[in-house]
Amino acid sequence: MSDEFDAVVERVRKRVEPDDDERERLDAVADELRERASAAIDDLPVDADVVLVGSTARDTWLAGDRDIDLFVPFPPDIDREDLESYGLDVGHAVLPAGHEEYAEHPYVKGTYNGFDVDLVPCYAVADATAIQSAVDRTPFHTEYFRSRIDPALAGEVRVAKQFLTGIGVYGSDLRTRGFSGYLTELLVCQYGGFRAFVEDGEADLAFTDPLVVIDPTDPERNVAAVCSAEAVAHLQHDARDLLADPREGLFFPTEPDPVGAEAVCEAFERRGTTPVAVRFDAPDIVDDQLYPQLDRSLEGVTSELDRRGFDVLRAATWADESGVLFAELEVAERPAIERHEGPPVHVREHAEGFYEAYADGDPEDGTYGPFLDGNRYVVERPREFETAVGFLESDALFDVALGAHVESALESGYDVLAGEKVSELAEAFGVELASYLDPRP
Amino acid sequence: MSDEFDAVVERVRKRVEPDDDERERLDAVADELRERASAAIDDLPVDADVVLVGSTARDTWLAGDRDIDLFVPFPPDIDREDLESYGLDVGHAVLPAGHEEYAEHPYVKGTYNGFDVDLVPCYAVADATAIQSAVDRTPFHTEYFRSRIDPALAGEVRVAKQFLTGIGVYGSDLRTRGFSGYLTELLVCQYGGFRAFVEDGEADLAFTDPLVVIDPTDPERNVAAVCSAEAVAHLQHDARDLLADPREGLFFPTEPDPVGAEAVCEAFERRGTTPVAVRFDAPDIVDDQLYPQLDRSLEGVTSELDRRGFDVLRAATWADESGVLFAELEVAERPAIERHEGPPVHVREHAEGFYEAYADGDPEDGTYGPFLDGNRYVVERPREFETAVGFLESDALFDVALGAHVESALESGYDVLAGEKVSELAEAFGVELASYLDPRP
Numbered sequence A, B: 001m002s003d004e005f006d007a008v009v010e011r012v013r014k015r016v017e018p019d020d021d022e023r024e025r026l027d028a029v030a031d032e033l034r035e036r037a038s039a040a041i042d043d044l045p046v047d048a049d050v051v052l053v054g055s056t057a058r059d060t061w062l063a064g065d066r067d068i069d070l071f072v073p074f075p076p077d078i079d080r081e082d083l084e085s086y087g088l089d090v091g092h093a094v095l096p097a098g099h100e101e102y103a104e105h106p107y108v109k110g111t112y113n114g115f116d117v118d119l120v121p122c123y124a125v126a127d128a129t130a131i132q133s134a135v136d137r138t139p140f141h142t143e144y145f146r147s148r149i150d151p152a153l154a155g156e157v158r159v160a161k162q163f164l165t166g167i168g169v170y171g172s173d174l175r176t177r178g179f180s181g182y183l184t185e186l187l188v189c190q191y192g193g194f195r196a197f198v199e200d201g202e203a204d205l206a207f208t209d210p211l212v213v214i215d216p217t218d219p220e221r222n223v224a225a226v227c228s229a230e231a232v233a234h235l236q237h238d239a240r241d242l243l244a245d246p247r248e249g250l251f252f253p254t255e256p257d258p259v260g261a262e263a264v265c266e267a268f269e270r271r272g273t274t275p276v277a278v279r280f281d282a283p284d285i286v287d288d289q290l291y292p293q294l295d296r297s298l299e300g301v302t303s304e305l306d307r308r309g310f311d312v313l314r315a316a317t318w319a320d321e322s323g324v325l326f327a328e329l330e331v332a333e334r335p336a337i338e339r340h341e342g343p344p345v346h347v348r349e350h351a352e353g354f355y356e357a358y359a360d361g362d363p364e365d366g367t368y369g370p371f372l373d374g375n376r377y378v379v380e381r382p383r384e385f386e387t388a389v390g391f392l393e394s395d396a397l398f399d400v401a402l403g404a405h406v407e408s409a410l411e412s413g414y415d416v417l418a419g420e421k422v423s424e425l426a427e428a429f430g431v432e433l434a435s436y437l438d439p440r441p
Helices: A002-016 A020-042 A054-058 A080-094 A134-146 A151-166 A181-191 A194-207 A229-244 A261-271 A287-307 A348-358 A388-392 A395-399 A404-411 A419-437 B002-016 B020-042 B054-058 B080-094 B134-146 B151-166 B181-191 B194-207 B229-244 B261-271 B287-307 B348-358 B388-392 B395-399 B404-411 B419-437
Strands: A051-053 A067-074 A099-102 A106-112 A115-123 A218-222 A274-281 A312-319 A322-329 A337-344 A368-373 A376-382 A415-418 B051-053 B067-074 B099-102 B106-112 B115-123 B218-222 B274-281 B312-319 B322-329 B337-344 B368-373 B376-382 B415-418
Touching (some): A002 A151, A020 A067, A020 A080, A020 A106, A020 A115, A051 A054, A054 A067, A054 A134, A067 A080, A067 A134, A080 A106, A115 A134, A134 A181, A134 A218, A151 A181, A151 A194, A151 A229, A194 A229, A261 A419, A274 A388, A274 A404, A274 A419, A287 A312, A287 A395, A287 A404, A312 A419, A312 B337, A337 A348, A337 A368, A337 B312, A348 A368, A348 A376, A388 A395, A388 A415, A395 A404, A415 A419, B002 B151, B002 B194, B020 B067, B020 B080, B020 B106, B020 B115, B051 B054, B051 B134, B054 B181, B067 B080, B080 B106, B080 B115, B134 B181, B134 B218, B151 B181, B151 B194, B151 B229, B181 B194, B194 B229, B261 B419, B274 B388, B274 B419, B287 B312, B287 B322, B287 B388, B287 B395, B287 B404, B322 B419, B337 B348, B337 B368, B348 B368, B388 B395, B388 B415, B395 B404, B415 B419
Parallel strands (some): A067 A115, B067 B115
Antiparallel strands (some): A051 A067, A106 A115, A274 A322, A274 A415, A312 A322, A337 A376, A368 A376, B051 B067, B099 B106, B106 B115, B274 B322, B274 B415, B312 B322, B337 B376
């Protein structure tokens, strides 16, 4: 097994290592960008540096990645407004076709000679514990690794990044909630290589929930704060799998074939469940806003479906131009009535109030009782929604906790798909449905 | 209101008071029985007394009741076996057509001149705390009330007994689990009359759950031990009702008209539920055995129906020649699959065992996953029973806690009725179904 593991890792290492040609091209473009930035800084009333950060600066990028992150550290005594306006000036000068995005403060993102470039202003603070803005930390991370990552270890880092990418947990964006590049580098450094990372890391990480990895440049900060328990569990599972059966496929998985509408119908028919979906125009917000809102909205809707007795077996949310909240129900329909428990008879005031409120109810109108069950009054009364679709199509949908932009999007209108109609989703989400219907860790 | 209450009580008092004719007849028959018993005792090698006990002895029986309880206290130093054999000798001599029943020990029950007679041997102990058998207490209860119940209070007791009878909670048998005659007498004595019993008792009893009433002849004993929380709640509810709207109808309720098969179908259709019933030959045991066993069996079956996802809305058990366990379900059908949660991935040994157990599962065979939900493995696997009927018709029914005799009866065969088929029950249980479908406190 040992030989096979090493052989697999060696093949992966080669596949993800940038060749000389790629390095030269990157260096050339980075130099050009740096020069353009320096020229723009010369036009400002303050001086500033230009620093290449991220995996391209640390030689840990994966072959084919085309991301360049340039940071512009300004003197820490300038105003926030000045920092932002100078930063944007430089950004637009360097990337004339770029557009502004917003993290903790605005920055310019654009393409340049085929590379995706972020040009981000920050404060040139004395050390990472003195940051004025979250991005001020980033140059310290690059600095930290300058003496710690040699070319051999950089190769190990690349293999680890590819592994985390392959198993779907690479990235600290709020959709993935996985392992950031910096976290990966820290872990591979800490274990001394990819093999120790999967062998020992699998067991070590097992008992830290949530995962805590102290930032060596700022001991107050947990580098793994955004990493979910599920991402850690994925790593554990796939680390065991890789050790037991080393193979390149885990590093470079193939996407499942999209499933067609007919197969979707057949699958839910075979499962005997009732699929329902709420489909709406996806709000025009960045992914780091969109996916947390979709998750929150899905949680709100599925909790309410459960509370109303439609028992959600599994659920998912997907987005492209449309946003979809999808739930697979165990129960398609509830009775016309529901049980409603009143107070114990001996809690006199409440008990009398409850009894009187329902005493004139009539089975013909769907109210049964009040009657006694143990020492409590109970009544059976008409249920608000007998089907999940009835609930989803009603205003009651807006009483659940929804992401703010998702709520606005739903207010502009939405479709409820149920039963065979959900197969329409195969057109846009065939791959997602394929994974849903054959789920793996 | 006060006048109306008193007027109602006065009318009830007259209806339930035995007239002179009835008293004379009872006295004559009781004397005759006593003489027959004394003659039989003369043939035994020991001496014994003959004592009239119960409500006929205390003048608290309701007009039309035809129960005579005669106790034969033997010297406390004779063997249990001798007590039993002498007791049966006397019983059979007094009631030649009688049959043996068994409480704590055997006794003879029979009819005599139109009266239902129990002839019960007991020990003539010095006081009720020295009893050797539960029935030894009974003569002390009669003795206790000799100086405490005068004819006026006896009238109040009769009204109370009729009220408890009317609202369905009179009797300490294990079907009713209500107020025994002795308990009723104690409470009416304590409060000094029927009106105070309902006025003050309604509030007092409210805060004792379970109800505790000390036996004045044996302070170790709770006279209300068998009285259920539901019986107390019934009394509270109906006491309030009687005070708010005094009427004889509460004392002498009319049985609902039996419901027909067609109306049963319509009712469950309107409720939108799925009724199911298990029907079997009722085991040939006394009611005090039968009903607790039916209750236990119903609890076992409904818990399991709930656990399997068929969500019981309400349930009931009925018996005549057939025993019936009836449950009304909110959910008729569950999917072909069920969610099965495994251990967290970091609990290595269990997690690996779980994963391996299901890793070869195939959606085509109804197994989906294992996949990750949070940090746990989860699998969806074929469900054992998709319908309640499937479960009820299977051997799995015998895995639930059933009463012993009910279990034997089911082993000899049973029918499962579901949906419209339950309307067959209207033939034997039309009144019970009428109450079920229009339940009141």
